Amino acid sequence: MTALLTLTDVSMHFSREADSRYAVFGGINLKVGAGECVALIGRNGSGKSTLLRVMAKIFAPTSGSVSWAPGVAVSLLTLGLGFRPDLSGRDNAYLSCLLLGLSRDEATQSLSQIEAFCDIGTFFDEPVRSYSAGMRARLGFGTALMNRSQVILIDETLSVGDQQFREKAREALERELAGDRSVVLVSHAEQQVQRLCQRAVLLENGVIAAEGSPDDVLAEYAATIGKTP
């Protein structure tokens, strides 16, 4: 399998105070292949989100190297990217599309698709500040689906809206992610990990503590936090 993303001996340190540094993680080796869905599991504060940002070229690692296959776009799937409450859903969706790297024409063409997916009626042309949390999530999810990157990094953003919309969102996401696109998914939802991912990685105490099938890694994770799966 061709690796779209390769992390070699990656470590990350942050400064807590002026003189003290702490290690978020170290010695991370990971490959993500084309069409593969990898779950990243770990406790809060274990560095999962930071690792996603290193993969998304937002942060450079303190040491080690990250390589991306030539021409492969990698990005975080974000709900409500750049949303401004005083703008309408339409304007926010357009802006979000531009931020995702779409051209002006592509962004304009995407609007009807987003409007249909969100299913919020005339609210699409009302300011987002007048939306309920569920409507905001619908708009955010509908816009996020316009992400055309080949490697998608997801940081616990799948459970939004009411039961009916969650189901619609799950189906849409699985449809979008089918094929050659690769996914790195940070999630605490066991069922989601088991259904979507072929492989899982457990991040514990700043290192990869386990790697393998989602069932095995989830069991290992459950053991580390002291509960049964």
Add this chain to the structure above:
Amino acid sequence: MTLSQTVTLVDTLARFHLKGESRQYFLGYLWWVLEPLLYVGVFYLVFDVLLGSRQPDFLYFLMVGKLTFIWFSKSVNQAAGSLEANKGLMAQTNLRKELFPLAVIHQGVYRQLAVFGFLICFLLMGGYLPSVAWLWLIPLALLQAMLIAGCGLLAALLVSLRRDFRLVIQLGTVFLLFMSGIFWDLNAIADARLRDGLLVLNPLANLIDCYRQVLMLGEAPKAIRLIWLLGESLLLLIPAWVAYDRLQFWIARQVVTR
């Protein structure tokens, strides 16, 4: 992201911010002109009505100076905080960081177009006759936009290093307010060396004097003064561009993990 996409994004960020901002106020876009005019009103009250300025046509003199100064001060101060203001976006995308201060600077350009329109109408109503020299307003405005871009980009970078620079920059613009000949005439400085030194060291003073020369006296500015302005703007812009090119990851880390 291609250059065309980058330009579209900066322009859309600027326009949508202005649109969102205008919806927060009852008078909406009118504040683009009203806010600087209120500043002019306050200065006019103090320096002309109360202190009795001896400057001929003081109201027009003040307006040209103050309305161009506000463009600079507001844009630079807002650009200084722009990386911090877009912390959330920076944590989610790997967009080039200079886009954020540039979008803020671009907002200032839109506002200033309205302000220049108003200023020209006001000068015409005051009996100032338009002349070919007024066309110099275009290169002068372009030079000011370059100066603002250089200062704004560097200001944002400094604030991402330490928030304290935000206060220093605010204080710096107040210092420039007094040193740029906004409510007093630089040409009143008797010592020619001191006057020329001030014009060289403070590009904003040079710019404001050139604007007055063009709009109030109908004269073209001296080429050497424009060359100075261009040189000083490039002296700020080039290192800013190089710094942003090399510090993309550093900026994200500084701002996002703060």
